Amino acid sequence: MKNKEKNIKIHGEADIAEASFEGKLSAETAGFRQSEQYMIATVISELARNTFLYALRGEIRIKIIESNNKKGIEIVAQDEGFGIKDIGQAMKDNFSTSNGLGLGLPGVKRIMDEFVIETKAEVGTKITVRKWV
Amino acid sequence: MEEEIELSRVAMHISRGCLIVPIQIELYDEIILRIQKDILERVKDTGVKGVIIDVSGVEIIDSFFAQAICDTARMTYMLGATTVLAGLKPEVAASLVDLDIDFRDIQTAMDIEAGFQRLEPLVRPKEEPEEIEEYEEIEEPEGEFDEDQEVQIGEDGEIEEEDNYKDEE
Numbered sequence: 001m002k003n004k005e006k007n008i009k010i011h012g013e014a015d016i017a018e019a020s021f022e023g024k025l026s027a028e029t030a031g032f033r034q035s036e037q038y039m040i041a042t043v044i045s046e047l048a049r050n051t052f053l054y055a056l057r058g059e060i061r062i063k064i065i066e067s068n069n070k071k072g073i074e075i076v077a078q079d080e081g082f083g084i085k086d087i088g089q090a091m092k093d094n095f096s097t098s099n100g101l102g103l104g105l106p107g108v109k110r111i112m113d114e115f116v117i118e119t120k121a122e123v124g125t126k127i128t129v130r131k132w133v
Numbered sequence: 134m135e136e137e138i139e140l141s142r143v144a145m146h147i148s149r150g151c152l153i154v155p156i157q158i159e160l161y162d163e164i165i166l167r168i169q170k171d172i173l174e175r176v177k178d179t180g181v182k183g184v185i186i187d188v189s190g191v192e193i194i195d196s197f198f199a200q201a202i203c204d205t206a207r208m209t210y211m212l213g214a215t216t217v218l219a220g221l222k223p224e225v226a227a228s229l230v231d232l233d234i235d236f237r238d239i240q241t242a243m244d245i246e247a248g249f250q251r252l253e254p255l256v257r258p259k260e261e262p263e264e265i266e267e268y269e270e271i272e273e274p275e276g277e278f279d280e281d282q283e284v285q286i287g288e289d290g291e292i293e294e295e296d297n298y299k300d301e302e
Contacts, residue, residue: 013162020193035224038192042228045195104196107232 005063010051010079019060020045023075030064030071031133039111040073040131046104047077047127055081055124065130072113072132080124087117143168145175149249150256151183152176152214157190165198169205176214183252184209187245189220199234206239215255217241219248 006026008019023044027037044060051058058079065074084090090105105127109115114130145154152175156168172184186202188194194202206216219242221229229235242248 017161020195024193035227038222038224039228039231041193042195042232045193045197046232049195049197104232107196107234110231111228 016048055079185248217248
């Protein structure tokens with residue numbers, strides 16, 4: 001059982017790929033099916049990208065969790081940016097391929113089982129997501 | 134020369150009148166944007182009418198990557214080439230739907246072969262309408278431009294044009 005938490009600092013674009021790759025490995029270790037592993041990796045990529053685009057720096061923490069004999073994965077994306085001004089807006093399905101980049105958060109929420117977002121103006125944003133095998 | 138080296142990283146090639154772009158790497162934004170630039174340059178230089186982006190080797194497509202692909206397709210369209218995205222993996226398709234990303238703007242195909250089939254009518258248009266166009270072009274300039282062989286043929290009028298017609302049939 002590897003419950004070691006992975007902590008990836010997001011400072012540049014290459015870190016997004018690294019976080020995503022580490023997430024896939026953790027998802028594999030936790031016992032997710034291959035298709036789910038890639039979906040989790042995509043989620044991490046979205047979260048890390050938001051961190052990079054909107055806060056420039058932050059970190060992604062990935063760990064394997066266990067509860068009631070169920071295994072899962074927890075991903076925390078935390079940044080020290082300006083916070084999300086309007087969470088309602090950010091959670092709206094407004095991503096369109098012709099309208100630039102969305103935050104991708106509604107999609108992240110759909111893929112994962114649990115989704116918690118905490119944001120404070122001028123302090124930063126913390127998004128915690130979990131998915132169970 | 135430098136550009137050639139960069140191109141070779143993605144190993145684009147032209148086959149059956151289409152620019153084939155196999156993408157195996159994932160998620161490095163810089164590379165994605167460079168591929169975009171390379172595709173556009175290649176389309177401009179070669180005048181291909183079809184581009185097939187093969188993503189069968191890609192397992193993670195996030196919103197940035199998807200956006201870049203859509204942008205590329207739109208840009209190549211402006212240059213006169215149609216892009217087909219080929220080989221999306223089922224799990225990638227599932228993630229894209231969950232992320233509410235779609236590729237409405239561009240055509241998709243199961244694999245490269247299906248991509249060729251989609252692009253075939255564009256890459257190799259039926260010959261008849263083209264001949265009519267050439268016929269009209271030949272009549273007007275009357276050998277003023279020596280560079281163009283077909284225009285030179287036009288000097289002798291109808292007979293030469295008929296020959297031309299037969300050749301192409």
